[in-house]
Amino acid sequence: MDLQSLCKVILVSALISLVCHPCSVTAGDIVHDDDSAPKKPGCENDFVLVKVQTWVNGIEDAEFVGVGARFGTAIVSKEKNANQRRLVLSDPRDCCSHPKNKLDNDVIMVDRGHCKFTTKANNAQAANASALLIINNQKELYKMVCDPDETDLDIHIPTVMLPQDAGVSLEKMLTSNSSVSVQLYSPKRPLVDIAEVFLWLMAVGTILCASYWSAWSAREAVIEHDKLLKDPLDEIPDTRHVGSGGLLNINTTSAVLFVVFASCFLIMLYKLMAYWFVELLVVLFCIGGVEGLQTCLVALLSRWFKRIAESYVKIPLFGAVSYLTLAVSPFCIAFAVVWAVYRNVSFAWIGQDILGIALIITVLQIVHVPNLKVGTVLLSCAFLYDIFWVFVSKKLFHESVMIVVARGDKSGQDGIPMLLKIPRMFDPWGGYSIIGFGDILLPGLLVAFSLRYDWLANKSLRAGYFVWAMIAYGLGMR
Numbered sequence: 001m002d003l004q005s006l007c008k009v010i011l012v013s014a015l016i017s018l019v020c021h022p023c024s025v026t027a028g029d030i031v032h033d034d035d036s037a038p039k040k041p042g043c044e045n046d047f048v049l050v051k052v053q054t055w056v057n058g059i060e061d062a063e064f065v066g067v068g069a070r071f072g073t074a075i076v077s078k079e080k081n082a083n084q085r086r087l088v089l090s091d092p093r094d095c096c097s098h099p100k101n102k103l104d105n106d107v108i109m110v111d112r113g114h115c116k117f118t119t120k121a122n123n124a125q126a127a128n129a130s131a132l133l134i135i136n137n138q139k140e141l142y143k144m145v146c147d148p149d150e151t152d153l154d155i156h157i158p159t160v161m162l163p164q165d166a167g168v169s170l171e172k173m174l175t176s177n178s179s180v181s182v183q184l185y186s187p188k189r190p191l192v193d194i195a196e197v198f199l200w201l202m203a204v205g206t207i208l209c210a211s212y213w214s215a216w217s218a219r220e221a222v223i224e225h226d227k228l229l230k231d232p233l234d235e236i237p238d239t240r241h242v243g244s245g246g247l248l249n250i251n252t253t254s255a256v257l258f259v260v261f262a263s264c265f266l267i268m269l270y271k272l273m274a275y276w277f278v279e280l281l282v283v284l285f286c287i288g289g290v291e292g293l294q295t296c297l298v299a300l301l302s303r304w305f306k307r308i309a310e311s312y313v314k315i316p317l318f319g320a321v322s323y324l325t326l327a328v329s330p331f332c333i334a335f336a337v338v339w340a341v342y343r344n345v346s347f348a349w350i351g352q353d354i355l356g357i358a359l360i361i362t363v364l365q366i367v368h369v370p371n372l373k374v375g376t377v378l379l380s381c382a383f384l385y386d387i388f389w390v391f392v393s394k395k396l397f398h399e400s401v402m403i404v405v406a407r408g409d410k411s412g413q414d415g416i417p418m419l420l421k422i423p424r425m426f427d428p429w430g431g432y433s434i435i436g437f438g439d440i441l442l443p444g445l446l447v448a449f450s451l452r453y454d455w456l457a458n459k460s461l462r463a464g465y466f467v468w469a470m471i472a473y474g475l476g477m478r
Helices: 003-019 117-126 163-176 194-230 253-273 275-301 323-341 348-366 372-397 401-407 438-456 465-477
Strands: 049-058 059-068 083-089 107-111 131-135 159-163 179-186 312-315 319-322 419-423 432-437
Touching: 003 059, 049 159, 059 163, 083 163, 107 117, 107 163, 107 312, 117 131, 117 159, 163 179, 163 319, 179 253, 194 348, 194 419, 194 432, 194 438, 194 465, 253 372, 253 401, 275 323, 275 348, 312 323, 319 323, 323 348, 348 419, 348 438, 372 401, 372 438, 432 438
Parallel strands: 083 107, 107 131, 131 159
Antiparallel strands: 049 059, 049 179, 059 159, 083 179, 312 319, 419 432
Protein backbone atom coordinates (compact mmCIF):
# COMPACT_ATOMS: atom_id res chain seq x y z
CA MET A 1 0.00 0.00 0.00
CA ASP A 2 1.35 3.47 -0.84
CA LEU A 3 2.39 5.84 1.92
CA GLN A 4 -0.57 8.19 1.57
CA SER A 5 -3.11 5.41 2.10
CA LEU A 6 -1.10 3.96 4.95
CA CYS A 7 -0.92 7.31 6.75
CA LYS A 8 -4.66 7.81 6.41
CA VAL A 9 -5.38 4.46 8.01
CA ILE A 10 -2.86 5.02 10.79
CA LEU A 11 -4.06 8.54 11.54
CA VAL A 12 -7.67 7.40 11.77
CA SER A 13 -6.62 4.57 14.07
CA ALA A 14 -4.51 6.94 16.17
CA LEU A 15 -7.42 9.39 16.48
CA ILE A 16 -9.74 6.62 17.64
CA SER A 17 -7.15 5.37 20.08
CA LEU A 18 -6.73 8.85 21.55
CA VAL A 19 -10.40 9.36 22.26
CA CYS A 20 -10.62 5.89 23.76
CA HIS A 21 -8.27 6.62 26.64
CA PRO A 22 -9.76 4.74 29.62
CA CYS A 23 -7.02 5.19 32.16
CA SER A 24 -9.49 4.89 35.02
CA VAL A 25 -11.61 2.05 33.75
CA THR A 26 -11.04 -1.33 35.41
CA ALA A 27 -13.13 -4.32 36.29
CA GLY A 28 -14.74 -2.46 39.20
CA ASP A 29 -13.72 -1.88 42.79
CA ILE A 30 -14.98 -4.26 45.43
CA VAL A 31 -15.08 -1.73 48.28
CA HIS A 32 -16.95 1.53 47.76
CA ASP A 33 -17.20 4.47 50.12
CA ASP A 34 -19.83 7.19 50.00
CA ASP A 35 -19.53 10.48 51.88
CA SER A 36 -23.21 11.21 51.22
CA ALA A 37 -24.11 8.23 53.42
CA PRO A 38 -22.06 8.85 56.60
CA LYS A 39 -21.32 6.01 58.98
CA LYS A 40 -22.76 5.80 62.49
CA PRO A 41 -23.01 3.11 65.17
CA GLY A 42 -24.89 0.08 63.82
CA CYS A 43 -24.65 1.45 60.28
CA GLU A 44 -20.96 1.59 59.42
CA ASN A 45 -20.22 -1.15 56.90
CA ASP A 46 -18.40 -0.44 53.68
CA PHE A 47 -20.39 -0.99 50.51
CA VAL A 48 -18.92 -4.24 49.21
CA LEU A 49 -19.80 -6.40 46.24
CA VAL A 50 -21.05 -9.80 47.30
CA LYS A 51 -21.05 -13.11 45.45
CA VAL A 52 -24.25 -15.12 45.77
CA GLN A 53 -23.58 -18.70 44.70
CA THR A 54 -26.65 -20.92 44.21
CA TRP A 55 -27.30 -24.64 44.34
CA VAL A 56 -30.43 -26.28 42.91
CA ASN A 57 -31.22 -29.73 44.31
CA GLY A 58 -27.66 -29.98 45.55
CA ILE A 59 -26.11 -29.13 42.15
CA GLU A 60 -24.09 -25.93 41.80
CA ASP A 61 -25.90 -23.44 39.60
CA ALA A 62 -25.71 -19.74 38.71
CA GLU A 63 -23.73 -17.10 40.57
CA PHE A 64 -25.04 -13.57 41.08
CA VAL A 65 -23.39 -10.38 42.30
CA GLY A 66 -25.02 -7.99 44.76
CA VAL A 67 -23.98 -5.18 47.07
CA GLY A 68 -23.87 -5.33 50.89
CA ALA A 69 -25.82 -2.88 53.03
CA ARG A 70 -24.40 -0.21 55.33
CA PHE A 71 -26.01 -2.02 58.27
CA GLY A 72 -25.99 -5.61 59.51
CA THR A 73 -23.22 -8.15 59.95
CA ALA A 74 -20.22 -7.80 57.62
CA ILE A 75 -20.06 -10.38 54.82
CA VAL A 76 -17.32 -13.00 55.22
CA SER A 77 -14.47 -12.71 52.73
CA LYS A 78 -13.46 -16.37 52.36
CA GLU A 79 -15.65 -18.91 50.60
CA LYS A 80 -14.67 -21.67 53.03
CA ASN A 81 -16.07 -19.61 55.93
CA ALA A 82 -19.41 -18.95 54.21
CA ASN A 83 -22.27 -21.27 55.18
CA GLN A 84 -24.60 -22.74 52.60
CA ARG A 85 -28.19 -21.97 53.62
CA ARG A 86 -31.61 -22.77 52.21
CA LEU A 87 -33.28 -19.92 50.30
CA VAL A 88 -36.96 -19.14 50.87
CA LEU A 89 -39.33 -16.56 49.40
CA SER A 90 -40.80 -14.15 51.95
CA ASP A 91 -44.51 -14.10 52.72
CA PRO A 92 -45.44 -11.24 52.49
CA ARG A 93 -43.09 -10.53 49.62
CA ASP A 94 -41.99 -7.10 50.85
CA CYS A 95 -41.26 -8.33 54.41
CA CYS A 96 -42.65 -5.08 55.81
CA SER A 97 -44.43 -7.14 58.47
CA HIS A 98 -43.40 -10.28 60.33
CA PRO A 99 -42.96 -13.14 57.79
CA LYS A 100 -45.41 -16.02 57.95
CA ASN A 101 -42.66 -18.44 56.88
CA LYS A 102 -41.14 -20.79 59.42
CA LEU A 103 -37.42 -20.07 59.14
CA ASP A 104 -34.55 -22.08 60.56
CA ASN A 105 -31.46 -19.99 59.85
CA ASP A 106 -32.59 -19.75 56.22
CA VAL A 107 -31.82 -16.94 53.79
CA ILE A 108 -34.98 -15.02 52.99
CA MET A 109 -35.56 -13.25 49.68
CA VAL A 110 -37.78 -10.14 49.69
CA ASP A 111 -38.87 -7.43 47.26
CA ARG A 112 -37.78 -3.83 47.56
CA GLY A 113 -40.37 -1.19 48.49
CA HIS A 114 -43.22 -0.21 50.86
CA CYS A 115 -40.95 0.21 53.91
CA LYS A 116 -37.39 0.98 54.97
CA PHE A 117 -34.54 -1.43 54.37
CA THR A 118 -33.84 -1.60 58.08
CA THR A 119 -37.48 -2.54 58.75
CA LYS A 120 -37.17 -5.51 56.39
CA ALA A 121 -33.91 -6.55 58.05
CA ASN A 122 -35.40 -6.32 61.56
CA ASN A 123 -38.45 -8.42 60.54
CA ALA A 124 -36.25 -11.04 58.86
CA GLN A 125 -33.97 -11.21 61.88
CA ALA A 126 -36.96 -11.59 64.23
CA ALA A 127 -38.19 -14.51 62.09
CA ASN A 128 -34.84 -16.31 62.61
CA ALA A 129 -33.42 -15.68 59.13
CA SER A 130 -29.65 -16.01 58.70
CA ALA A 131 -29.41 -13.44 55.90
CA LEU A 132 -31.60 -11.16 53.83
CA LEU A 133 -31.61 -10.81 50.03
CA ILE A 134 -33.46 -7.73 48.77
CA ILE A 135 -34.39 -7.75 45.08
CA ASN A 136 -34.21 -4.34 43.46
CA ASN A 137 -36.98 -3.15 41.13
CA GLN A 138 -34.36 -2.06 38.57
CA LYS A 139 -31.46 -3.71 36.76
CA GLU A 140 -28.93 -1.61 38.67
CA LEU A 141 -27.74 -2.05 42.24
CA TYR A 142 -28.64 0.42 44.97
CA LYS A 143 -26.69 1.32 48.09
CA MET A 144 -28.77 0.51 51.15
CA VAL A 145 -28.26 3.08 53.92
CA CYS A 146 -29.89 4.05 57.20
CA ASP A 147 -32.21 7.01 57.66
CA PRO A 148 -30.75 9.98 59.56
CA ASP A 149 -33.26 9.49 62.43
CA GLU A 150 -32.30 5.82 62.94
CA THR A 151 -29.93 5.81 65.89
CA ASP A 152 -30.62 2.58 67.75
CA LEU A 153 -29.94 -0.17 65.23
CA ASP A 154 -29.31 -3.74 66.34
CA ILE A 155 -29.21 -5.79 63.12
CA HIS A 156 -27.01 -8.89 63.24
CA ILE A 157 -27.72 -10.54 59.88
CA PRO A 158 -26.05 -9.65 56.57
CA THR A 159 -28.22 -7.82 54.04
CA VAL A 160 -27.53 -7.89 50.32
CA MET A 161 -29.28 -6.26 47.38
CA LEU A 162 -29.48 -8.08 44.05
CA PRO A 163 -30.49 -6.64 40.67
CA GLN A 164 -33.93 -7.30 39.19
CA ASP A 165 -32.78 -9.94 36.68
CA ALA A 166 -31.10 -11.96 39.43
CA GLY A 167 -34.36 -11.90 41.39
CA VAL A 168 -36.29 -13.19 38.39
CA SER A 169 -33.87 -16.10 38.02
CA LEU A 170 -33.98 -16.97 41.72
CA GLU A 171 -37.76 -16.82 41.77
CA LYS A 172 -37.94 -19.26 38.85
CA MET A 173 -35.72 -21.64 40.76
CA LEU A 174 -37.91 -21.41 43.87
CA THR A 175 -41.24 -21.76 42.05
CA SER A 176 -40.15 -24.90 40.19
CA ASN A 177 -40.48 -26.98 43.37
CA SER A 178 -36.69 -27.20 43.60
CA SER A 179 -34.58 -27.05 46.73
CA VAL A 180 -32.46 -23.91 46.43
CA SER A 181 -29.58 -22.97 48.70
CA VAL A 182 -27.20 -20.02 48.57
CA GLN A 183 -23.82 -18.98 49.88
CA LEU A 184 -22.83 -15.35 50.49
CA TYR A 185 -19.23 -14.11 50.57
CA SER A 186 -17.20 -11.11 49.43
CA PRO A 187 -13.66 -12.19 48.44
CA LYS A 188 -10.93 -9.58 48.61
CA ARG A 189 -8.76 -8.72 45.68
CA PRO A 190 -4.99 -9.36 45.96
CA LEU A 191 -2.89 -6.30 46.77
CA VAL A 192 -0.81 -6.84 43.63
CA ASP A 193 -2.29 -8.73 40.70
CA ILE A 194 0.14 -10.34 38.26
CA ALA A 195 -2.03 -9.00 35.41
CA GLU A 196 -1.15 -5.44 36.43
CA VAL A 197 2.55 -6.29 36.32
CA PHE A 198 2.29 -7.85 32.85
CA LEU A 199 0.24 -4.91 31.59
CA TRP A 200 2.93 -2.53 32.85
CA LEU A 201 5.64 -4.59 31.14
CA MET A 202 3.57 -4.66 27.94
CA ALA A 203 3.17 -0.86 27.87
CA VAL A 204 6.80 -0.13 28.72
CA GLY A 205 8.07 -2.79 26.30
CA THR A 206 5.93 -1.42 23.47
CA ILE A 207 7.36 2.09 23.89
CA LEU A 208 10.87 0.69 24.24
CA CYS A 209 10.64 -1.27 20.98
CA ALA A 210 8.97 1.58 19.10
CA SER A 211 11.55 4.11 20.33
CA TYR A 212 14.53 2.03 19.25
CA TRP A 213 12.98 1.31 15.87
CA SER A 214 12.22 5.00 15.36
CA ALA A 215 15.72 6.08 16.43
CA TRP A 216 17.40 3.41 14.28
CA SER A 217 15.36 4.49 11.24
CA ALA A 218 16.22 8.14 11.84
CA ARG A 219 19.93 7.34 12.08
CA GLU A 220 19.79 5.18 8.95
CA ALA A 221 18.08 8.04 7.09
CA VAL A 222 20.85 10.46 8.14
CA ILE A 223 23.57 8.01 7.07
CA GLU A 224 21.85 7.45 3.72
CA HIS A 225 21.48 11.18 3.21
CA ASP A 226 25.16 11.79 3.91
CA LYS A 227 26.10 8.97 1.56
CA LEU A 228 24.02 10.43 -1.27
CA LEU A 229 25.69 13.81 -0.81
CA LYS A 230 29.15 12.25 -1.08
CA ASP A 231 28.47 9.89 -4.01
CA PRO A 232 28.92 11.03 -7.63
CA LEU A 233 25.64 11.76 -9.42
CA ASP A 234 25.89 8.71 -11.67
CA GLU A 235 26.28 6.39 -8.68
CA ILE A 236 23.11 7.52 -6.87
CA PRO A 237 20.77 4.50 -6.65
CA ASP A 238 17.23 4.54 -7.96
CA THR A 239 14.97 5.08 -4.91
CA ARG A 240 11.72 5.83 -6.69
CA HIS A 241 9.96 2.77 -5.28
CA VAL A 242 11.25 3.03 -1.73
CA GLY A 243 8.95 4.85 0.69
CA SER A 244 11.09 4.61 3.83
CA GLY A 245 11.46 8.37 4.04
CA GLY A 246 7.77 9.09 4.48
CA LEU A 247 7.21 10.42 8.00
CA LEU A 248 4.53 12.61 9.54
CA ASN A 249 5.86 15.38 11.78
CA ILE A 250 3.34 16.95 14.14
CA ASN A 251 3.44 20.73 14.55
CA THR A 252 1.96 22.90 17.29
CA THR A 253 -1.23 23.67 15.40
CA SER A 254 -1.92 20.06 14.51
CA ALA A 255 -1.26 19.03 18.14
CA VAL A 256 -4.00 21.38 19.34
CA LEU A 257 -6.41 20.51 16.53
CA PHE A 258 -5.81 16.83 17.09
CA VAL A 259 -7.23 17.04 20.61
CA VAL A 260 -10.13 19.22 19.41
CA PHE A 261 -11.06 16.67 16.74
CA ALA A 262 -10.64 13.89 19.30
CA SER A 263 -13.17 15.63 21.57
CA CYS A 264 -15.65 15.90 18.71
CA PHE A 265 -15.14 12.24 17.88
CA LEU A 266 -15.61 11.28 21.54
CA ILE A 267 -18.95 13.10 21.63
CA MET A 268 -19.99 11.28 18.47
CA LEU A 269 -19.04 7.97 20.08
CA TYR A 270 -21.00 8.88 23.21
CA LYS A 271 -24.14 9.87 21.29
CA LEU A 272 -24.03 7.10 18.68
CA MET A 273 -22.73 4.29 20.88
CA ALA A 274 -24.73 1.28 19.75
CA TYR A 275 -24.12 -2.26 18.56
CA TRP A 276 -23.61 -1.26 14.91
CA PHE A 277 -21.20 1.52 15.86
CA VAL A 278 -19.04 -0.80 17.95
CA GLU A 279 -18.97 -3.19 14.99
CA LEU A 280 -17.75 -0.31 12.82
CA LEU A 281 -14.99 0.43 15.34
CA VAL A 282 -14.00 -3.24 15.27
CA VAL A 283 -13.63 -3.04 11.48
CA LEU A 284 -11.50 0.12 11.76
CA PHE A 285 -9.39 -1.50 14.45
CA CYS A 286 -8.85 -4.56 12.24
CA ILE A 287 -7.76 -2.35 9.31
CA GLY A 288 -5.28 -0.48 11.50
CA GLY A 289 -4.14 -3.74 13.12
CA VAL A 290 -3.50 -5.36 9.73
CA GLU A 291 -1.42 -2.36 8.61
CA GLY A 292 0.51 -2.34 11.88
CA LEU A 293 1.16 -6.09 11.94
CA GLN A 294 2.16 -6.08 8.29
CA THR A 295 4.59 -3.19 8.78
CA CYS A 296 6.21 -4.81 11.83
CA LEU A 297 6.54 -8.24 10.18
CA VAL A 298 8.00 -6.81 6.97
CA ALA A 299 10.56 -4.77 8.93
CA LEU A 300 11.51 -7.84 10.99
CA LEU A 301 11.65 -10.39 8.16
CA SER A 302 13.52 -8.08 5.79
CA ARG A 303 16.66 -8.82 7.82
CA TRP A 304 16.59 -12.42 6.59
CA PHE A 305 14.78 -11.98 3.26
CA LYS A 306 16.52 -8.88 1.98
CA ARG A 307 16.20 -9.73 -1.72
CA ILE A 308 12.41 -10.08 -1.81
CA ALA A 309 12.06 -7.15 0.59
CA GLU A 310 13.82 -4.90 -1.94
CA SER A 311 12.00 -6.29 -4.98
CA TYR A 312 8.85 -4.39 -5.89
CA VAL A 313 5.84 -4.92 -8.07
CA LYS A 314 3.38 -2.22 -9.12
CA ILE A 315 -0.24 -2.92 -8.17
CA PRO A 316 -3.15 -0.68 -9.26
CA LEU A 317 -4.47 1.55 -6.44
CA PHE A 318 -1.68 0.38 -4.11
CA GLY A 319 1.40 1.57 -5.99
CA ALA A 320 4.78 -0.15 -5.55
CA VAL A 321 4.54 -3.07 -3.11
CA SER A 322 7.41 -5.37 -2.13
CA TYR A 323 7.13 -9.12 -2.65
CA LEU A 324 7.68 -9.59 1.09
CA THR A 325 4.68 -7.39 1.82
CA LEU A 326 2.57 -9.48 -0.56
CA ALA A 327 3.75 -12.61 1.23
CA VAL A 328 2.84 -11.51 4.76
CA SER A 329 -0.38 -9.61 3.93
CA PRO A 330 -2.64 -12.72 3.70
CA PHE A 331 -1.45 -13.89 7.12
CA CYS A 332 -2.10 -10.44 8.68
CA ILE A 333 -5.57 -10.20 7.13
CA ALA A 334 -6.46 -13.75 8.22
CA PHE A 335 -5.21 -13.04 11.76
CA ALA A 336 -7.40 -9.93 12.07
CA VAL A 337 -10.46 -11.66 10.60
CA VAL A 338 -10.12 -14.64 12.95
CA TRP A 339 -9.82 -12.28 15.93
CA ALA A 340 -12.89 -10.28 14.83
CA VAL A 341 -14.99 -13.44 14.46
CA TYR A 342 -13.92 -14.95 17.79
CA ARG A 343 -13.31 -11.74 19.76
CA ASN A 344 -15.82 -12.69 22.46
CA VAL A 345 -14.10 -15.93 23.48
CA SER A 346 -12.00 -16.01 26.64
CA PHE A 347 -8.60 -16.01 24.92
CA ALA A 348 -9.39 -13.33 22.30
CA TRP A 349 -7.47 -10.75 24.36
CA ILE A 350 -4.23 -12.26 23.02
CA GLY A 351 -5.09 -11.41 19.41
CA GLN A 352 -6.38 -7.98 20.41
CA ASP A 353 -3.13 -7.19 22.21
CA ILE A 354 -0.98 -8.38 19.29
CA LEU A 355 -2.90 -6.22 16.81
CA GLY A 356 -2.92 -3.27 19.20
CA ILE A 357 0.81 -3.41 19.98
CA ALA A 358 1.67 -3.70 16.29
CA LEU A 359 -0.53 -0.68 15.50
CA ILE A 360 1.00 1.42 18.29
CA ILE A 361 4.57 0.57 17.26
CA THR A 362 3.80 1.47 13.64
CA VAL A 363 2.20 4.80 14.61
CA LEU A 364 5.22 5.70 16.78
CA GLN A 365 7.49 4.76 13.89
CA ILE A 366 5.74 7.00 11.35
CA VAL A 367 4.31 9.87 13.44
CA HIS A 368 7.07 12.00 14.98
CA VAL A 369 7.26 14.86 17.45
CA PRO A 370 9.93 17.15 15.89
CA ASN A 371 10.88 19.06 19.05
CA LEU A 372 10.20 19.41 22.76
CA LYS A 373 7.86 22.37 22.26
CA VAL A 374 5.41 20.36 20.16
CA GLY A 375 5.63 17.44 22.57
CA THR A 376 4.85 19.69 25.52
CA VAL A 377 1.85 21.24 23.74
CA LEU A 378 0.50 17.83 22.70
CA LEU A 379 0.78 16.25 26.14
CA SER A 380 -0.58 19.36 27.89
CA CYS A 381 -3.64 19.39 25.62
CA ALA A 382 -4.09 15.65 26.14
CA PHE A 383 -3.90 16.17 29.93
CA LEU A 384 -6.63 18.82 29.82
CA TYR A 385 -8.63 16.56 27.46
CA ASP A 386 -8.46 13.71 29.96
CA ILE A 387 -9.36 15.86 32.96
CA PHE A 388 -12.34 17.35 31.17
CA TRP A 389 -13.85 14.19 29.69
CA VAL A 390 -13.21 11.94 32.69
CA PHE A 391 -14.14 14.32 35.53
CA VAL A 392 -15.64 17.63 34.35
CA SER A 393 -18.00 15.91 31.91
CA LYS A 394 -19.85 14.46 34.92
CA LYS A 395 -21.19 17.93 35.63
CA LEU A 396 -22.52 18.37 32.09
CA PHE A 397 -23.70 14.86 31.20
CA HIS A 398 -24.30 13.43 34.72
CA GLU A 399 -21.77 10.67 33.95
CA SER A 400 -18.17 10.41 32.83
CA VAL A 401 -18.28 10.46 29.03
CA MET A 402 -14.81 8.91 28.71
CA ILE A 403 -15.61 5.97 30.99
CA VAL A 404 -19.03 5.33 29.45
CA VAL A 405 -17.49 5.18 25.96
CA ALA A 406 -14.55 3.04 27.03
CA ARG A 407 -16.77 0.47 28.76
CA GLY A 408 -19.31 0.47 25.96
CA ASP A 409 -22.15 0.93 28.46
CA LYS A 410 -24.65 1.96 25.78
CA SER A 411 -23.63 -0.60 23.18
CA GLY A 412 -24.68 -3.82 24.89
CA GLN A 413 -21.13 -5.15 24.43
CA ASP A 414 -18.03 -5.41 26.60
CA GLY A 415 -16.49 -2.24 25.22
CA ILE A 416 -14.46 -0.91 22.33
CA PRO A 417 -11.33 -2.76 21.15
CA MET A 418 -8.90 0.19 21.20
CA LEU A 419 -7.12 -0.93 24.35
CA LEU A 420 -4.71 -3.54 25.66
CA LYS A 421 -6.02 -5.93 28.28
CA ILE A 422 -4.97 -8.93 30.35
CA PRO A 423 -7.37 -11.11 32.37
CA ARG A 424 -7.03 -10.99 36.15
CA MET A 425 -6.29 -14.68 36.46
CA PHE A 426 -5.59 -14.67 40.21
CA ASP A 427 -8.42 -12.31 41.10
CA PRO A 428 -11.50 -14.08 42.52
CA TRP A 429 -13.65 -11.41 40.87
CA GLY A 430 -12.12 -11.93 37.46
CA GLY A 431 -12.35 -9.11 34.94
CA TYR A 432 -9.52 -7.46 33.01
CA SER A 433 -6.73 -5.02 33.71
CA ILE A 434 -6.78 -2.60 30.79
CA ILE A 435 -4.92 0.38 29.37
CA GLY A 436 -6.04 2.65 26.56
CA PHE A 437 -3.90 3.23 23.48
CA GLY A 438 -3.61 6.89 24.43
CA ASP A 439 -1.73 5.97 27.61
CA ILE A 440 0.99 4.46 25.41
CA LEU A 441 0.85 6.50 22.20
CA LEU A 442 1.00 10.01 23.62
CA PRO A 443 3.90 9.53 26.07
CA GLY A 444 5.53 7.24 23.50
CA LEU A 445 5.79 10.09 21.00
CA LEU A 446 7.88 12.10 23.47
CA VAL A 447 9.96 9.12 24.63
CA ALA A 448 10.76 8.13 21.04
CA PHE A 449 11.76 11.74 20.31
CA SER A 450 14.18 11.71 23.26
CA LEU A 451 15.96 8.60 21.96
CA ARG A 452 16.16 9.98 18.40
CA TYR A 453 17.66 13.17 19.79
CA ASP A 454 20.21 11.26 21.92
CA TRP A 455 21.36 9.13 19.01
CA LEU A 456 21.62 11.98 16.51
CA ALA A 457 23.45 14.10 19.10
CA ASN A 458 25.79 11.16 19.86
CA LYS A 459 24.79 11.11 23.53
CA SER A 460 25.27 7.97 25.58
CA LEU A 461 22.37 6.41 27.46
CA ARG A 462 23.82 7.70 30.72
CA ALA A 463 24.23 11.27 29.45
CA GLY A 464 21.06 11.39 27.35
CA TYR A 465 17.39 11.95 28.06
CA PHE A 466 15.91 8.62 26.97
CA VAL A 467 16.59 6.67 30.17
CA TRP A 468 15.04 9.39 32.31
CA ALA A 469 12.03 9.59 30.00
CA MET A 470 11.52 5.81 30.30
CA ILE A 471 11.88 5.95 34.09
CA ALA A 472 9.37 8.78 34.30
CA TYR A 473 6.90 6.87 32.14
CA GLY A 474 7.34 3.65 34.09
CA LEU A 475 6.78 5.42 37.42
CA GLY A 476 3.85 7.36 36.00
CA MET A 477 2.16 4.12 34.99
CA ARG A 478 2.00 3.10 38.62
